[in-house]
Amino acid sequence: METWRLLDTGSRSAAENMALDEALLELKAGDRIPHTLRFLQFSNPAVLVGHHQSVEEEVRLSYCREKKIEVNRRLTGGGALYWGRAELGWEIYVSKKDPRIPSRIEDLYRKMGEASANGLQRLGLRAYFRPRNDVEVSGRKISGTGGTELSGAILFQGTLLVDFDVDEMLRALRIPTEKLQDKEIDSVKERVTCLKWELGRTPSLTSIKDSLIKGFQETFGVRFLSSPLTLGEESLLKEKLPHFSSPEYIFKVRESLPRRKTLTSVLKAPGGLIRISIAIDTKTQVINQILITGDFFAYPRRAIFDLESLLKNSKAAASNVETILRDFFTKTKPRIPGIKETHFIQAILEAIHKMDLLPHGFNEEETHHLFPVLKPFAEVKKPEILLLPYCAKGIDCGLRYQKGCEECGRCSIGDAIGIARSFDMDYLTIQNYEDLESTLYGLKRSGVHGFIGSCCEPFYGKHRPDFERIGLSGILIDVERTTCYDLGEEKKAFKGQFENQTHLNLPLLQKILEFSHG
Numbered sequence: 382m383e384t385w386r387l388l389d390t391g392s393r394s395a396a397e398n399m400a401l402d403e404a405l406l407e408l409k410a411g412d413r414i415p416h417t418l419r420f421l422q423f424s425n426p427a428v429l430v431g432h433h434q435s436v437e438e439e440v441r442l443s444y445c446r447e448k449k450i451e452v453n454r455r456l457t458g459g460g461a462l463y464w465g466r467a468e469l470g471w472e473i474y475v476s477k478k479d480p481r482i483p484s485r486i487e488d489l490y491r492k493m494g495e496a497s498a499n500g501l502q503r504l505g506l507r508a509y510f511r512p513r514n515d516v517e518v519s520g521r522k523i524s525g526t527g528g529t530e531l532s533g534a535i536l537f538q539g540t541l542l543v544d545f546d547v548d549e550m551l552r553a554l555r556i557p558t559e560k561l562q563d564k565e566i567d568s569v570k571e572r573v574t575c576l577k578w579e580l581g582r583t584p585s586l587t588s589i590k591d592s593l594i595k596g597f598q599e600t601f602g603v604r605f606l607s608s609p610l611t612l613g614e615e616s617l618l619k620e621k622l623p624h625f626s627s628p629e630y631i632f633k634v635r636e637s638l639p640r641r642k643t644l645t646s647v648l649k650a651p652g653g654l655i656r657i658s659i660a661i662d663t664k665t666q667v668i669n670q671i672l673i674t675g676d677f678f679a680y681p682r683r684a685i686f687d688l689e690s691l692l693k694n695s696k697a698a699a700s701n702v703e704t705i706l707r708d709f710f711t712k713t714k715p716r717i718p719g720i721k722e723t724h725f726i727q728a729i730l731e732a733i734h735k736m737d738l739l740p741h742g743f744n745e746e747e748t749h750h751l752f753p754v755l756k757p758f759a760e761v762k763k764p765e766i767l768l769l770p771y772c773a774k775g776i777d778c779g780l781r782y783q784k785g786c787e788e789c790g791r792c793s794i795g796d797a798i799g800i801a802r803s804f805d806m807d808y809l810t811i812q813n814y815e816d817l818e819s820t821l822y823g824l825k826r827s828g829v830h831g832f833i834g835s836c837c838e839p840f841y842g843k844h845r846p847d848f849e850r851i852g853l854s855g856i857l858i859d860v861e862r863t864t865c866y867d868l869g870e871e872k873k874a875f876k877g878q879f880e881n882q883t884h885l886n887l888p889l890l891q892k893i894l895e896f897s898h899g
Contacts, residue, residue: 382602382603382604383602383603383604384415384603384604384605384606385415385416385417385418385601385603385604385605385606386414386415386416386417386418386605386606386607386608387417387418387420387594387605387606387607387608388405388417388418388419388420388607388608388609388610389419389420389590389607390419390420390421390610391421391422392422392423392424392466393421393422393423393424394423394424394425394451395423395425395427395429395451395452395453395464396451396453396622396625396626397618397622397625398421398423398453398470399429399453399454399455399456399625400618400621400622400624400625401419401421401614401618402455402456402472402536402538403456403621403625404614404617404618404621405417405419405472405474405536405614406456406474406529406531406534406536407531407617408613408614408617409474409475409476409531409534409536410531410532410533410534411532412476413613414474414611414614416473416474416475416476416479416603417472417473417474417475418471418472418473418594418597418605419471419472419473419474420469420470420471420590420593421469421470421471421472422466422468422469422470423451423464423465423466423468424466425449425450425451425466426448426449426450426451426463426464426465426466426549426553427450427451427452427453427463427464428440428445428450428451428452428453428461428462428463428464428553428554429452429453429454429455429461429462429464430452430453430454430455430461431454431455431457431458431459431460431461431527432454432455432456432457432458432529433458433634434454434460434461434634435634435641436452436454436631436632436634437632438555438641439460439461439554439555439641440452440461440553440554440555441552441553441554441555444552444553445553448549448553450463450549450553452631453625453631454630454631454633454634455527456529456536457527457528457529457536457538458527458529459514459525459527460669460670460693461554461555462525462540463546463549463550463553463554464540465544465545465546465549467543467544467545467583468540468541468542468543468545469540469541469543469586469589469590470538470539470540470541471497471538471539471541471593472536472537472538472539473493473535473536473537473538473597474534474535474536475534475535475537476533476534476535477530477533477534477535478533481601481602482535487512487513489528489535489537490510490512490513490514490526490528491510491512492600493526493528493537493539494510494511494514494515494516494524494526494539495510495600496596496597496599496600496601497510497516497524497526497539497541497593497596497597498510498516498596499595499596499597499599499600500592500593500594500595500596500597501516501518501523501524501541501592501593501596502596503592503595503596504576504580504584504588504589504592505580506518506523506576506579506580507519508523508524511687511690512690512691513690513691513693513694514526514527515690516539517683517686518574518579519574519683520681520683520684520686520687521571521572521573521574521683521686522542522572522573522574522686523541523542523573523574523575523576523579524539524540524541524542525539525540526538526539526540541576541589541593542573542574542575542576543575543576543577543583543589544575544576544577544583545573545574545575545577545578547570547573548570551566551569551570555641555643555660556569556660556670556672557643557645557658557659557660557670557671557672558658558672564676568674569672569674572686572689576589641660641661641662641663641669642660642661642663642736642739642745643658643659643660643745644658644659644660644661644732644733644735644736644745644748644749645657645658645659645732645735645748645749646728646729646731646732646735647728647752647838647841647842647845648724648727648728648731648842648845649842649843649844649845649846650677650719650720650721650724651719651720652677652678652717652718652719652720653675653676653677653678653719653720654675654676654677654842655673655674655675655677655720655724655725655728656673656674656675656728657671657672657673657728657729657731657732658671658672658674658732659671659672659697659729659732659733661697661733661736663736663739666696666697666698667694667695667696667697668692668693668694668695668696668697669693669694670693671689671692671693671729672689673685673688673689673725673728677717677718677719677720678717678718679715679716679717680715680716680717681715684713684715684717687709687713688706688709688725691705691709692705692729697733697736699730699733702726702729702730702733703726706722706725706726706729707722707726709722710722731753731757734753734757734758734759735748735751735758737757737758737759738751738758738896741896741899742892743892743896747889747892749859750838750858750859750886750889751856751857751858751859751889751893752838752841752845752856752857752858752859753856753857754832754845754848754849754853754854754855754856754857755848755849755852755853755854755855756854758856758896758897760854761831761854761855761856761897762830762831762897763830763831763897763898764806764830764831764832764833764855764856764897765806765807765829765830765831765832766806766807766808766809766824766829766832766833767797767798767801767806767807767808767809767832767833767834768808768809768810768811768817768820768832768833768834768835769786769794769797769798769808769809769810769811769834769835769885770810770811770834770835770836770860770883771810771811771812771813772860772881772882772883773792773793773794773797773835773860773882773883773884773885774786774792774794774810774882775791775792775882776881776882778791778792780810782812783812784809784810784812785810786798786808786810792882792884793884793885793887794810794885796885796887797835797885797887797890800887800890800891800894801833801894804894804898806833806894811834814844818847818851821848821851821853822851824853825851825852825853829853830854831853831854831855831856831897832853832854832855832856833855833856833857833858833890833893833894833897834855834856834857834858835857835858835859835860835885835886835890836857836859836860837859837860837883838859841857841859856893856897858885858886858889858890858893859886860883860884860885860886861883861884861885861886
């Protein structure tokens with residue numbers, strides 16, 4: 382049986398680990414080292430961006446600096462990763478010509494992932510490879526993999542979560558969670574797992590490594606013999622370390638303008654609310670990350686995680702998204718009561734369509750506060766009417782619970798009316814839900830083609846089916862300040878009896894009117 386080298390480099394800094402990656406890959410490309418399985422850890426928590434990623438777009442740098450989390454750049458592509466001190470990495474350095482190495486990249490990912498899963502199964506886990514590049518336990522990611530090559534040599538690596546701090550990961554990485562509620566954040570956390578959570582204990586590093594070794598031995602039909610870094614490897618590491626420690630290397634990918642945009646949507650389907658948070662590279666039109674959350678039920682639970690995995694790194698084009706969703710539902714047949722693939726397609730595309738606003742002066746934060754009604758934003762042309770909520774009137778205003786406005790200047794309603802007039806628009810104040818519904822029906826019968834309105838996101842999520850049933854297209858703008866939903870007083874608001882004052886987002890109103898009347 383052939384012997385491969387086992388190399389355990391222990392806990393090192395992020396720069397040392399990255400420098401070693403390149404040193405060993407170069408040496409393997411020169412056929413100066415044997416096929417090698419390397420184990421590695423980090424002496425301090427670290428964030429590693431993919432080789433082609435911008436640090437500023439992927440990492441919350443101020444948080445990492447405050448918490449002394451090291452930041453560095455991998456040789457391999459893929460997304461940004463958070464490493465705690467407990468996490469264990471493995472790497473395979475091997476020649477592409479080795480007959481055990483698949484030529485198709487998909488087959489290579491599968492073989493390496495299955496080798497890792499094989500090892501984890503020996504710890505008592507039901508671990509399996511999940512395309513494209515994850516190892517999962519009960520639908521939850523426990524390991525990610527990726528690779529690169531140089532002159533006929535392959536570096537393929539994996540990250541094993543041992544005792545993972547998911548809260549720290551969410552704070553350190555720019556994962557698109559800003560608009561998510563606490564319960565949805567909990568749903569995001571359910572996408573990953575670690576050895577400690579699955580086993581109820583943290584296995585010894587020795588037992589984890591032994592299990593992985595056996596998994597790779599069985600998969601590749603080899604045995605491993607341990608040996609340390611050679612003098613030549615130590616020398617090359619020392620030579621490369623200054624480069625991998627330098628800001629020039631770590632921050633080498635920069636854009637004149639940020640291109641990674643986080644966009645959101647919310648869709649109320651019969652089976653529950655769907656919320657999409659998606660990070661898109663606007664230059665390549667590729668989905669970097671996507672989170673699908675909500676209050677719906679999916680069986681099996683892993684179905685949503687699998688769908689996210691398929692959408693990640695795919696083109697943010699309507700035809701591609703629709704193909705992926707329809708193929709996924711056809712092949713896996715998940716049971717999601719009250720929700721069809723068309724609902725997910727619509728929700729995802731509505732988030733993607735917000736990219737249409739960016740060239741017109743809107744920033745990504747502003748897009749979070751805009752909601753479409755019936756049509757994409759770009760198709761709501763020259764709306765004739767502005768609808769204003771009574772809850773934005775002053776608490777002591779004599780017209781708070783009546784139609785109209787005196788434009789006294791003591792609340793944002795009067796200013797909004799002034800903006801509407803500058804676009805030759807009329808306005809109406811809405812006093813309760815029944816008033817809204819009858820007003821929309823009346824406007825539609827009178828020949829109005831579109832409207833602009835203001836409401837809070839929870840109201841939009843709840844009543845979106847009503848807006849669509851009525852059939853008048855428009856754009857809604859999120860209100861500011863504490864709403865009835867924040868205070869648990871939506872029943873009062875429904876009847877027009879809410880006693881707190883909200884505030885209209887006037888700058889965003891100005892922008893959306895310029896956009897729709899342009």
